[in-house]
Amino acid sequence: MAEASSASSPTADKATASAAAEAGPSTTPVTQDAGSAEGKKQPVVVICIGMAGSGKTTLMQRLNSHLHSKNTPPYILNLDPAVSHMPYSANIDIRDTVDYKEVMKQYNLGPNGGILTALNLFTTKFDQVLGYVEKRAEDVDYVLVDTPGQIEIFTWSASGSIITDAIASSLPTVVAYIVDTPRTTAPATFMSNMLYACSILYKTRLPFIIVFNKTDVQPHDFALEWMQDFEAYQAALNDSARNESGESGYMNSLMGSMCLVLEEFYNNLRAVGVSAMTGEGMRAFFDAVEEARREYETDYRPELDRLAAEKAAQTEADKKAQLERLMRDMNMSEGGSGAGGPSRRRGGGAGGDNPFGPHPRNEREDRYLDDEGDDEIDEEEQDAIRRQQEEEEEAAGAEELGRLDVEEPEIGGMPRSGPQGERGQAWPRPM
Numbered sequence: 001m002a003e004a005s006s007a008s009s010p011t012a013d014k015a016t017a018s019a020a021a022e023a024g025p026s027t028t029p030v031t032q033d034a035g036s037a038e039g040k041k042q043p044v045v046v047i048c049i050g051m052a053g054s055g056k057t058t059l060m061q062r063l064n065s066h067l068h069s070k071n072t073p074p075y076i077l078n079l080d081p082a083v084s085h086m087p088y089s090a091n092i093d094i095r096d097t098v099d100y101k102e103v104m105k106q107y108n109l110g111p112n113g114g115i116l117t118a119l120n121l122f123t124t125k126f127d128q129v130l131g132y133v134e135k136r137a138e139d140v141d142y143v144l145v146d147t148p149g150q151i152e153i154f155t156w157s158a159s160g161s162i163i164t165d166a167i168a169s170s171l172p173t174v175v176a177y178i179v180d181t182p183r184t185t186a187p188a189t190f191m192s193n194m195l196y197a198c199s200i201l202y203k204t205r206l207p208f209i210i211v212f213n214k215t216d217v218q219p220h221d222f223a224l225e226w227m228q229d230f231e232a233y234q235a236a237l238n239d240s241a242r243n244e245s246g247e248s249g250y251m252n253s254l255m256g257s258m259c260l261v262l263e264e265f266y267n268n269l270r271a272v273g274v275s276a277m278t279g280e281g282m283r284a285f286f287d288a289v290e291e292a293r294r295e296y297e298t299d300y301r302p303e304l305d306r307l308a309a310e311k312a313a314q315t316e317a318d319k320k321a322q323l324e325r326l327m328r329d330m331n332m333s334e335g336g337s338g339a340g341g342p343s344r345r346r347g348g349g350a351g352g353d354n355p356f357g358p359h360p361r362n363e364r365e366d367r368y369l370d371d372e373g374d375d376e377i378d379e380e381e382q383d384a385i386r387r388q389q390e391e392e393e394e395a396a397g398a399e400e401l402g403r404l405d406v407e408e409p410e411i412g413g414m415p416r417s418g419p420q421g422e423r424g425q426a427w428p429r430p431m
């Protein structure tokens with residue numbers, strides 16, 4: 001199979017990068033000590049993000065078959081609830097847990113809202129998903145994640161961040177941003193794609209690879225040139241403006257300025273060209289993944305550890321402050337010097353009449369205590385208690401709705417997620 005595509009950083013010389021890609025290993029094996037401080041083997045997670053139709057699913061299939069041919073089958077997660085045909089078997093498939101059409105019906109949403117909400121619902125179970133992935137971590141070298149084409153999930157929605165943060169806090173993670181190369185030949189479309197990529201990079205802060213897909217139809221050299229050379233992009237911009245309106249206008253100068261702003265972004269980016277259809281560029285892709293994994297280890301992991309240490313210190317400080325507050329409150333009550341509150345209504349000090357302990361009683365406790373010995377609770381009070389009980393039961397019912405477990409049944413010797421019954425029947429259940 002041809003491995004003609006170049007794996008290149010836009011700043012590097014294209015020919016050198018191409019030669020290096022040809023010389024490098026096609027699938028760098030994840031060694032025993034790669035990826036973890038304790039020397040434990042860890043797979044690298046590749047999250048495929050891209051606009052609808054960019055070829056994410058087709059690329060996932062290509063990566064899957066490439067890895068199978070190297071005897072390193074990946075662990076696959078499908079997070080696209082609306083995919084109608086999946087050419088590979090996912091170990092965990094969101095469609096087994098959430099039926100997005102049912103979500104659309106129940107929440108009265110359109111297709112985009114349905115997909116987004118389905119993913120939000122699934123995100124609430126993501127700790128279970130991560131548990132399955134971690135269990136398999138020693139058996140696989142790669143975990144591949146397919147995502148919906150609704151790119152806004154990763155630019156502003158909370159679930160996108162929760163998913164990427166959760167995965168990245170546990171395993172080396174790389175974002176592969178898939179670009180539909182033939183549709184990016186217009187300078188304006190190219191710029192809009194790059195702006196999306198940039199916002200995803202800054203949102204996730206993860207090692208990033210721009211994957212120019214469909215190079216069998218349109219080679220990606222023009223894109224690399226525009227990323228390396230501002231003047232080449234400006235010239236293309238001027239040409240396209242002249243073709244469209246005979247003069248370069250406001251949009252033109254705006255995009256020219258943006259290109260300059262993005263220079264820093266381009267400098268820190270890996271870009272590869274692939275064809276998910278023909279398999280071209282797989283070697284360059286996996287070399288870029290390996291490079292990005294190293295970046296995760298050197299840049300991302302230390303930052304993650306620092307944040308975790310900061311959080312632990314903050315939690316410890318909060319606990320200490322709470323304990324001190326509690327001690328202060330207890331002293332107040334024991335000395336009987338607290339302000340007159342409900343606890344003083346019966347015999348003055350807490351810890352005396354109050355069977356709930358030395359803390360001041362709340363209103364509900366008081367109601368029961370103060371009625372102790374009374375012959376009857378009046379009707380109004382009975383109503384209030386009944387209402388409160390009903391509310392509590394309702395809240396318990398709502399919690400029940402989100403109690404579905406993500407499952408991972410067996411496929412071909414490797415467990416995968418699956419329905420307890422029919423696909424997508426599990427949740428949400430018809431109300």
Ligand SMILES: Nc1nc2c(ncn2[C@@H]2O[C@H](COP(=O)(O)OP(=O)(O)OP(=O)(O)O)[C@@H](O)[C@H]2O)c(=O)[nH]1
Binds near residue numbers: 216277
């Ligand atoms: N020529 C060519 N076509 C491709 C390539 N990759 C994908 N396609 C085609 O592009 C179309 C979209 O591919 P998908 O894999 O469904 O794209 P997607 O990004 O998963 O789409 P969504 O699920 O809608 O987000 C399909 O018709 C594919 O056959 C490629 O490398 N070359």
